[in-house]
Amino acid sequence: MEQVTIRIAEQRDVENLKKLMHEYIVNFYQSPVPAAGKLDWLIGTLLKGDRGLQFVAENEGELVGFATLYFTFSTTRVANITVMNDLYVLAEGRGKGIAEQLFQTCLAFTKEQGYASMLWETANDNYRAQRFYEKMGATPGDWISYSL
Template sequence: MANVRKAETKDINQLTELMYEYIVDFYQRPKPPIEKVHQLFYTLLNQKEGSQFVVEQDEKLVGFATLYFTYDTLFAQKVAILNDLYVTEEARGTDVANELFQACNNFAKENDYAYMSWLTANDNKRAQSFYEKMGATSEGWIHYSIQMNKMTSSLVK
């Protein structure tokens, strides 16, 4: 049986492993230094800027979700950004992702957030199908970003 709960200090090692699996293996991004991962973990533990939820099965973490908190001027209210929702390969196809998503959604409702939103990659059809089953719809916004380290290096040249 899966147990969804907020991350705790005791989770740091297993959660770090899951985060690296998510970052490096799933999204094929460079591995961030462990110090930065741990700093993020402890920042989220205080639950002022965000929160992390984990799924535990047989004393092993098999998934996590990260919420960040911000505001939306259009609603003049706080909002929750679901930045990550990840479950291990062996936990996919079970109810684990649903339970994790519902924990985040319930947190946003219980804490009077205007809404919860998130992004997923264009080619992540499995995630898109999952989110649609959860009742979500695409808002039609186009997402842009500027990576500071790339921008800084190009400005120096």
């Protein structure tokens, strides 16, 4: 397992986190380049920590991965929950345990802060991620995800 530092993102991480998120959004998911200022807004919102937060994986001063947790509610559980919206590690860091460290940090935060559960989703064709989540002890849920 690669030894990295997992910590909550800080103001000093903004520029490197923007590069990492751009890689994730545009190159990995092949989504459009975010409009000017959008990543700054999102990162700034998460740095405040009231609607969500980001954990970063740092190796020798470089950010090599991140995970994003959003704070929301579950009506059926009548409780607060977290949604792990992102879990991303640069290609050269994959298979070295970094994703597991980020995942376990998100899960520990969820439990320690008293959230009822942590939910997440992944693309139907992201088999590597699906194997990873199953390795973490997760099972696919009974719900079908839709979007417009």
